Amino acid sequence: MDNRYLQQFKKGSLEMILLCLIGRKETYGYEIITELNNNGAAVLGYAKEGTVYPILYRLQQAGLIQCRIAPAAANGGSKKYYSLTPKGKETLYELIAFWGKYTECVDSFIGEDLRMEALK
Amino acid sequence: MKEQYIRQVEKHLTLPRKAKQEVIRDLNEIFASALENGETEQQVIDRLGTPEVFAENTAEQFGGKERLPKNNRTILSVVVAAAIAVVAFVIYQTTRAGDVPDGVIGQANAMTNIQVEGGLALNVPAIILWIGIVAAVFAVVQIVRVVISKWRQ
Numbered sequence: 001m002d003n004r005y006l007q008q009f010k011k012g013s014l015e016m017i018l019l020c021l022i023g024r025k026e027t028y029g030y031e032i033i034t035e036l037n038n039n040g041a042a043v044l045g046y047a048k049e050g051t052v053y054p055i056l057y058r059l060q061q062a063g064l065i066q067c068r069i070a071p072a073a074a075n076g077g078s079k080k081y082y083s084l085t086p087k088g089k090e091t092l093y094e095l096i097a098f099w100g101k102y103t104e105c106v107d108s109f110i111g112e113d114l115r116m117e118a119l120k
Numbered sequence: 121m122k123e124q125y126i127r128q129v130e131k132h133l134t135l136p137r138k139a140k141q142e143v144i145r146d147l148n149e150i151f152a153s154a155l156e157n158g159e160t161e162q163q164v165i166d167r168l169g170t171p172e173v174f175a176e177n178t179a180e181q182f183g184g185k186e187r188l189p190k191n192n193r194t195i196l197s198v199v200v201a202a203a204i205a206v207v208a209f210v211i212y213q214t215t216r217a218g219d220v221p222d223g224v225i226g227q228a229n230a231m232t233n234i235q236v237e238g239g240l241a242l243n244v245p246a247i248i249l250w251i252g253i254v255a256a257v258f259a260v261v262q263i264v265r266v267v268i269s270k271w272r273q
Contacts, residue, residue, distance in 0.1 A: 029146070030153035049150050050169045054181035057143075061182060069145075077152045078145075 010044050015055055016099065017044075019084065019092040022065055026083045029053070056082065064088035121161045122151045128171030134179050143178055194266055201259040208252025215245040 017040070021032055029049070036047035059065045065082050072079040084092065126147050133140050154164045168174050 028153075029149060030157065034157075048167045048169070049164075050167065050174050050177060053146060053150075054177045057178060058181040072149075072152075077148055079149060079153070080146065 014044070014051070015059065016092070016095045018052070018055055018059065019064065019088060019095065022082045023084045023089065023092050026081045028079045028081050029056075032082075059088070064091055121165065125161075125165055125168070125171055129175045129178075132172050132175035134175075135182055139182055194262055198259050198262045198266075201255045201262070205252045205256035205259060208248050208255065212245055212249045212252060215248070 017036070018032065021027060021035055027035075029052070033047050033049060033052060036044065036052070041047070056065065060067065063085055065088050066085050067080045067082045069078050069080050071077075126144060129147060130140065130144060133143060135143065150168070151161060151164055155161070
């Protein structure tokens with residue numbers, strides 16, 4: 001059941017999920033992808049660089065995340081480490097607060113009756 | 121394989137130079153990290169999608185600082201070049217209007233020449249005229265190129 005309503009949900013929440021991952025600790029591209037796939041693949045589907053990187057660029061453009069480039073011995077190049085800016089932190093807190101109210105509100109529309117009916 | 125993929129992305133990416141360099145750097149990291157974790161270049165490419173789509177999605181998200189589409193850029197350059205040409209010709213004309221033919225009686229040009237001439241003989245009106253000509257030629261060439269490409273389509 002991979003309809004486009006589900007796609008919309010996934011798309012909409014990915015930004016917040018990325019902000020959460022980056023907000024928890026400074027992290028880099030491959031680690032983000034790995035964590036997404038280890039913890040969210042069953043629900044969100046497999047994360048791809050082609051989806052994640054464009055969002056990272058957007059978050060960076062919006063001034064929500066910042067990055068620093070550090071040399072990486074293992075891959076002979078460099079790694080870009082992402083962290084939240086103060087503005088990003090503020091936005092994430094707002095999003096988390098809203099998410100709580102949002103799920104509560106949607107749940108109230110679903111109601112016990114419809115939930116039971118759907119799970120039957 | 122990786123090099124070719126990155127080159128293709130570079131080709132299709134319509135972004136300012138600095139942003140482009142950043143995307144290319146990130147792509148190199150994507151490949152390096154994946155290889156470090158035992159993946160193959162082909163696996164990474166499969167996940168990234170075609171270079172065209174990757175470039176397009178990336179450019180879209182850079183929003184705001186995006187470069188204008190190529191067509192708009194050409195039109196803009198023609199307008200700017202034409203404006204430069206017009207301004208240059210107008211300036212040239214007005215400076216010429218003030219010129220006095222050599223040897224006119226009553227202009228005391230023997231005296232003033234001593235002060236004005238000498239040192240670098242920079243002929244400002246001529247330079248302006250040349251700027252105007254170059255800009256006009258550029259505008260015409262661009263227009264011709266657009267017309268030819270439209271006609272070919």
